[in-house]
Amino acid sequence: MGHDFECGTCHKVFEAGWRARENHLRSTGHRAPAFECDGCSRYFRSETARFQHMEALNHFEWECSICDETWPTEDRQIEHEHEDHNYCGECRKTFPNYNNLKMHLNSRAHRGQQIQCPFCKSRHATATGLTHHVETGSCPNAAGLNRDTLYKFVRSKDSRGIITKNLIGWTGSTEYEANDRSYNWVRQGWECYLCHRLFDLLKSLNQHLNSPIPADQESLYHCPNRACKKEFTTLAGIINHLESESCGCTRFENVQRSIQGVVSGNRLITL
Numbered sequence: 001m002g003h004d005f006e007c008g009t010c011h012k013v014f015e016a017g018w019r020a021r022e023n024h025l026r027s028t029g030h031r032a033p034a035f036e037c038d039g040c041s042r043y044f045r046s047e048t049a050r051f052q053h054m055e056a057l058n059h060f061e062w063e064c065s066i067c068d069e070t071w072p073t074e075d076r077q078i079e080h081e082h083e084d085h086n087y088c089g090e091c092r093k094t095f096p097n098y099n100n101l102k103m104h105l106n107s108r109a110h111r112g113q114q115i116q117c118p119f120c121k122s123r124h125a126t127a128t129g130l131t132h133h134v135e136t137g138s139c140p141n142a143a144g145l146n147r148d149t150l151y152k153f154v155r156s157k158d159s160r161g162i163i164t165k166n167l168i169g170w171t172g173s174t175e176y177e178a179n180d181r182s183y184n185w186v187r188q189g190w191e192c193y194l195c196h197r198l199f200d201l202l203k204s205l206n207q208h209l210n211s212p213i214p215a216d217q218e219s220l221y222h223c224p225n226r227a228c229k230k231e232f233t234t235l236a237g238i239i240n241h242l243e244s245e246s247c248g249c250t251r252f253e254n255v256q257r258s259i260q261g262v263v264s265g266n267r268l269i270t271l
Contacts, residue, residue, distance in 0.1 A: 005041045008033035039070070065089050099244070106243065106252055115256060117141075127259035128243055131236040150235055151220045162224045163238055165231070178205045225249040 005014045005021040009030035014021040018041070025032065033043035035050040039059025044050040051072070054060050060070035062077035066085040071077040081087040086095040088104060095101040104110070106126065113123035115130045119141040124130040133139055137146050145153070155164045182205060184191040189198030190205040199205040219231035221238040228247040232238040241247075242255050 006033060006043070007031075008036070008043070065092075066094075099246075102245070102252075115259065126243060127255045128236050128240040130259055131234075131239045135234055135236050147217075147220075147234060154235060163221050165220055165222055167218070167220070178202060178209060223247060223249060 005018045006012065007014075007021060007024060007028075007030050009028075012024065014024065021032070024030065035045065035047055036043040037050060037054055037057075037059050038061040039054065039057070042053065044053060054070075054072070058068070058070050060072045062071045062074050064070070064077060064080055064085070066081060066087055069080060071080060078089060081089055082101060082105075083098065086098050086101045087093070088095070088101060091104075091109070093104075095104060108125035111125055113125050115124045115127060116122070117124065117130055117133060117139055119134070120139050122133065122139070124133060134142055134145050135147055135150050137143065139145065151164065158164045178190065178192075180202075182190050182193070182202070184198070187198055189200060190202050191198055192205060192208055194209070197208070199208060217233045219233050221232040221235060223230045223232075223238065223241060225247045228249070230241060230247075232241065239255060239259065242250055243252050245252055
């Protein structure tokens with residue numbers, strides 16, 4: 001890099017470098033050359049010529065935190081760090097792959113809790129969090145909503161079957177109730193015979209058995225991307241799938257914008 005920086009007003013040359021030129025500009029009110037390179041002392045007659053020079057010599061202002069590539073804007077620098085290095089500059093953290101980075105960027109650490117429950121006004125980081133809150137009966141102001149009632153609710157707003165399956169003859173989820181025979185004396189706990197998970201209390205085991213988690217529950221939803229063909233037992237499951245952008249069906253931001261209306265029943269299902 002050259003050191004002969006020039007004043008754009010009086011054309012005085014400062015061999016001592018850019019700091020000497022900056023002191024001169026501040027004291028005189030003069031300006032630097034209009035089309036000066038961000039990385040060296042050269043300047044040009046047009047913005048096009050300046051840009052071509054900086055692109056050819058990698059002289060842009062915004063430098064990658066990982067490699068020596070430079071970029072004309074901060075947004076381009078951040079995009080490069082995300083896509084080429086799986087790097088979050090704000091947290092100074094590198095991830096093993098781009099999907100893990102996206103999950104991090106869409107987490108509470110970066111988004112806070114922007115999604116509000118339409119019933120109890122509690123706040124959640126993502127649409128999946130809100131849906132799980134309602135679907136599992138955790139919302140104190142929506143006690144009547146659970147996996148089954150929410151499916152019927154969403155199905156009534158999804159006449160074209162974009163995400164809901166048309167289950168002819170479906171009467172609801174299977175209900176289970178464990179008793180004293182479910183206690184495993186060898187493992188010292190109440191055991192789920194479906195997944196073999198242990199619980200400290202019989203009540204906890206029964207809550208688990210009647211949650212949307214057990215694998216034998218029927219799939220109620222499907223990915224709207226016909227090439228994907230994935231099915232899901234819960235609304236939270238398909239919302240999480242859509243948020244991941246793994247099949248390219250929609251964008252994370254679109255899911256966040258529409259979820260409150262879907263859960264409260266104020267809008268039809270669209271993508």
